[in-house]
Amino acid sequence: xxxxxxxxxxxxxxxxxxxxxxxxxxxxxxxxxxxxxxxxxxxxxxxxxxxxxxxxxxxxxxxxxxxxxxxxxxxxxxxxxxxxxxxxxxxxxxxxxxxxxxxxxxxxxxxxxxxxxxxxxxxxxxxxxxxxxxxxxxxxxxxxxxxxxxxxxxxxxxxxxxxxxxxxxxxxxxxxxxxxxxxxxxxxxxxxxxxxxxxxxxxxxxxxxxxxxxxxxxxxxxxxxxxxxxxxxxxxxxxxxxxxxxxxxxxxxxxxxxxxxxxxxxxxxxxxxxxxxxxxxxxxxxxxxxxxxxxx
DNA sequence: GGAAGTCAAGTCTCG
DNA sequence: CGAGACTTGACTTCC
Numbered sequence: 001x002x003x004x005x006x007x008x009x010x011x012x013x014x015x016x017x018x019x020x021x022x023x024x025x026x027x028x029x030x031x032x033x034x035x036x037x038x039x040x041x042x043x044x045x046x047x048x049x050x051x052x053x054x055x056x057x058x059x060x061x062x063x064x065x066x067x068x069x070x071x072x073x074x075x076x077x078x079x080x081x082x083x084x085x086x087x088x089x090x091x092x093x094x095x096x097x098x099x100x101x102x103x104x105x106x107x108x109x110x111x112x113x114x115x116x117x118x119x120x121x122x123x124x125x126x127x128x129x130x131x132x133x134x135x136x137x138x139x140x141x142x143x144x145x146x147x148x149x150x151x152x153x154x155x156x157x158x159x160x161x162x163x164x165x166x167x168x169x170x171x172x173x174x175x176x177x178x179x180x181x182x183x184x185x186x187x188x189x190x191x192x193x194x195x196x197x198x199x200x201x202x203x204x205x206x207x208x209x210x211x212x213x214x215x216x217x218x219x220x221x222x223x224x225x226x227x228x229x230x231x232x233x234x235x236x237x238x239x240x241x242x243x244x245x246x247x248x249x250x251x252x253x254x255x256x257x258x259x260x261x262x263x264x265x266x267x268x269x270x271x272x273x274x275x276x277x278x279x280x281x282x283x284x285x286x287x288x289x290x291x292x293x294x295x296x
Numbered sequence: 297g298g299a300a301g302t303c304a305a306g307t308c309t310c311g
Numbered sequence: 312c313g314a315g316a317c318t319t320g321a322c323t324t325c326c
Contacts, residue, residue: 007319019321022304059319068304100318104305117305141318146307178317180308235318244316274318 001289002096002231002270004048004055005282012047014040017061025065027073034075037062038082045086049093053282055233055270057098062128067120080131087132096270097138098233099125106145107165108158115161119169126169136171137230141199144175144182144190151181159194171228174199176235177221179207179246184217191224198224202260203237203274207246215263222269236260236285237274248274252281254288261292 008015016037020029041058048056063079065071090097105118125140132138147154162170175191176199177184184205187198200221202214209217218234225232238249238256252275275281 015319015321017319017321019303021302021322057318061319061321065304070304102305102319103307103317106306109306111306114306121305143317148307176318180317246316248318272318 001268002053002055003273003282003285003289004053004057004096004271005273005275005278006057006100007059008278009044009047010278010280012044014043015059016040016044017059019061019064022065022068022070025068025070030064030073030075031078034063034079038079038086042086042089045090045095048279049089049095051279051283052286053279054093054095055098055272056095057100057272058128060099060101060125063124066124066127067117069117069120076127076131083128083131084133087134090132090134096230096233097129097132097134098272099128099140101125101140101142103143105142107161108145108148108154110148110157119165122165122169122173126166126172129172130168136228138172139174139197139199139229139233140169140172141174141176141233141235143178144187147181155186155190158190162194162196170196174229174233176201177204177208177217179204183208183210184212184221185210188220188224195226196224197221197226197229197232199233199235201235201237201274203235203239203246203248206239214260218267218269222267231268231270233270233272235274236271240276248276250276252277252284254284257285258288258292261289 018033107118174197175187177187198221200218205217222232238253240247240249273281
């Protein structure tokens with residue numbers, strides 16, 4: 001079981017999400033910013049390894065405008081050696097990586113340019129993981145996009161478009177239950193039709209479900225992960241008591257996490273803490289996990 | 297240095 | 312019909 005947090009380490013004082021305005025796009029600008037982002041990435045990965053947080057989500061902003069139509073700069077060639085070095089460090093330390101493209105990736109969109117942009121964006125994410133030389137257990141998680149007024153039709157389009165993706169992309173893609181369009185049951189049914197693994201999100205499941213418990217939803221999602229996909233990944237969060245339904249908590253609810261871990265009864269999953277205070281919650285969770293392991 | 301406005305991109309819900 | 316929400320604020324301008 002590996003624990004981690006997404007993208008930014010709040011205590012470290014660096015970020016791998018530096019960007020710039022599209023109007024300023026040039027080779028020099030891009031290379032300078034990407035250099036900063038890669039340095040920050042390496043520093044963050046090192047910190048994570050030192051703290052035994054071996055699950056980490058890399059920023060989609062690592063290479064700004066990477067999938068933009070006007071992008072004709074060969075960043076892949078330029079940064080291949082750096083990414084290979086960082087990837088080797090990741091592999092040497094048995095770290096696992098995920099990525100999560102933004103809401104602009106909607107492969108089932110009825111708008112052809114949205115679809116084309118989505119494929120380019122997914123290709124960019126796959127390129128990063130390929131250049132890190134990580135195998136297909138390192139995943140790209142995304143959602144079913146909008147339903148566009150026709151839920152069944154949009155799922156049909158999703159299956160077709162998913163099947164048409166290159167192996168390089170498809171072998172890394174996993175679908176995450178969301179709080180509006182696709183419950184874990186609906187993701188599970190998509191998985192039965194096209195084989196995509198289902199990444200379970202605990203908070204989304206609390207907001208949208210079909211009556212299953214967290215554990216039942218988790219089991220359903222876990223059953224979709226085959227050998228080549230590695231140990232099932234999940235996103236773990238708590239409801240923010242002061243904000244709208246579905247808003248992520250500022251801090252982890254330690255007791256709730258303890259009872260969740262106990263309920264797992266030894267099931268092996270990798271857990272990403274989507275909690276606002278980032279690495280602080282992941283470290284607290286680690287202490288909980290060590291305590292539970294001593295008991296069992 | 298800090299506050300406010302802006303930034304590639306989609307889709308839906310709410311007020 | 313515009314704002315706000317989403318895995319994630321960062322950059323730029325203005326004072």
